Amino acid sequence: MLLNGKSLDKITESDLQELIDNGVAEGKTLDYKEKLSGNSDAEKKEFLYDVSSFANASGGNLIFGITEDKGIAIKIDGIETNDIDKEILRLDNILRDGISPRIPGIRIQPIQLRNNNYVIIIDIPRSFALPHMVTYKNSSRFYSRNSGGKYQLDVDEIRTSFTVSQGLIDRIRDFRREPLSMIIAEETPIILEKDAQLVLHLIPLNAFDLSSSISISDIDKIYRQNNCEYTSLFTPLDYENYSGFKRKYNLEGYLIFNESYENNSYISYTQIFRNRIIEAISTDFSSFSPQKNSYFIYQCYENTLIQGLKRYLKLSSLMNDFTPIIVFTTIINIRGYIMGYDPGFGRSFGNPIDRDNLILPEVMIEDYNVDLYQVMKPIFDTVWNAAGYPRSLNYDEQGKWLGINEVRSQKSGVPHYVPALSYRSCF
Known part of the structure; x- marks a missing residue:
């Protein structure tokens, strides 16, 4: 569940607008991104760090297409794309090849806006196959989240996760x-x-x-x-x-x-x-x-x-x-x-x-x-x-x-x- 108890596939643009109207801030289970992750190695790694941090903590939602200011949602422009299915497949492939063990139950939901752009919500469940490591380009890093956002796990925290x-x-x-x-x-x-x-x-x-x-x-x-x-x-x-x-x-x-x-x-x-x-x-x-x-x-x-x-x-x-x-x-x-x-x-x-x-x-x-x-x-x-x-x-x-x-x-x-x-x- 994300907004007002709605399931992921029932969320609409008006639901997303409530994030703006209510000044909903980022936190342990929510993160806004104005732009979609690109194809550079640095962008892919950052994307994988974000997703794995949710799975290693309490789960949550990564939302692309919403602008934030000091962590508070202020504007919905969406992501401009001519092929949303291709973008979702690209993200799927990055997740499949870049995190070990694979995180079960991740869902990616596009929401088309009135301006024909898309907001993309990635719903990451709390994982019980802990901990998940980012392996892309031999990164070998573990991340988790708290109210301030993601952070890298130390050795003792990794041992506790296992x-x-x-x-x-x-x-x-x-x-x-x-x-x-x-x-x-x-x-x-x-x-x-x-x-x-x-x-x-x-x-x-x-x-x-x-x-x-x-x-x-x-x-x-x-x-x-x-x-x-x-x-x-x-x-x-x-x-x-x-x-x-x-x-x-x-x-x-x-x-x-x-x-x-x-x-x-x-x-x-x-x-x-x-x-x-x-x-x-x-x-x-x-x-x-x-x-x-x-x-x-x-x-x-x-x-x-x-x-x-x-x-x-x-x-x-x-x-x-x-x-x-x-x-x-x-x-x-x-x-x-x-x-x-x-x-x-x-x-x-x-x-x-x-x-x-x-x-x-x-x-x-x-x-x-x-x-x-x-x-x-x-x-x-x-x-x-x-x-x-x-x-x-x-x-x-x-x-x-x-x-x-x-x-x-x-x-x-x-x-x-x-x-x-x-x-x-x-x-």
Whole structure:
């Protein structure tokens, strides 16, 4: 958020004019530049110092096209350019090649003015992969910010930044272990069916910032007003036999759950914590085959998981200013299950999974519009490895997703997705 709580893509020239009218001064999270950074080495370095200083501090906005006097915005002339997309690409390339490690989540937003010039806002999130070093032309410098602007970090401050970054990683991994241990011990907010359980944890990198908590009434408002009614890990194929999604407040935050029609247990729930972490569980990704006396993982579970993950990313984006998200995937109670791969011959060539729980590697999602099929491929490959296959067979040998076919329930018409290479393995 920048002006009056507006998101970056909603800011207009009139919003920028308020900076002038209100005499808003530069500070730790805001910096004005009258002209755009050029292509000389000195200008590129100065630009990189500015951007990295925000990421190494509290994040903030670098605004090009606004004139300041003693740090106070006084005039909006904008940047004259015939090709704004080319300028944005140039800035992107400078950032990509000049800072290490790369700063995830930077956004560049052009705002066209009535005079046809542009103000360019660079939104830099507070980074949790600290510290970021400017590497352009072997610069090797670290910068941060305070109320007076940017300054170069000394050795002790650099050492502290590394310690803070590693501490955050440890806290995220520790958080994953605690709820998993409770799920395995069946200490969940509702009683789940006693089948294998697929668990997702979406942890924004700002989740452990004390200022990032959200009230449960705000969660409820977001959920109701933004078409999140069917936010679930999987949407049941036989939907009309389910009693629908229920929701309630609880100790941890906000709970959404879906009741099974067969007994008093539940097939899934979504727990939204007050610090915006999302925990999602489903038992609806496998089936028992009486003919083979075996439990099978649906071959199409990958696509349905991706569809669920998209819904959760939408929900997360509504609760957060953009910040990278760590996604943890775990499959519990999976020993003896077989991957239900069916190449058209009615049989599976895999082996039963040989352990109770698959604790899978984490992935980072830096952009809500990222190709999730590629991001999640290492996770899917690992699951198929555990089931005796060299890789996920829903991708070709070059790692390209093979595509899906949409199948609709004859009763309810609810869509279900099946990999293009096989239909039967999903039923």
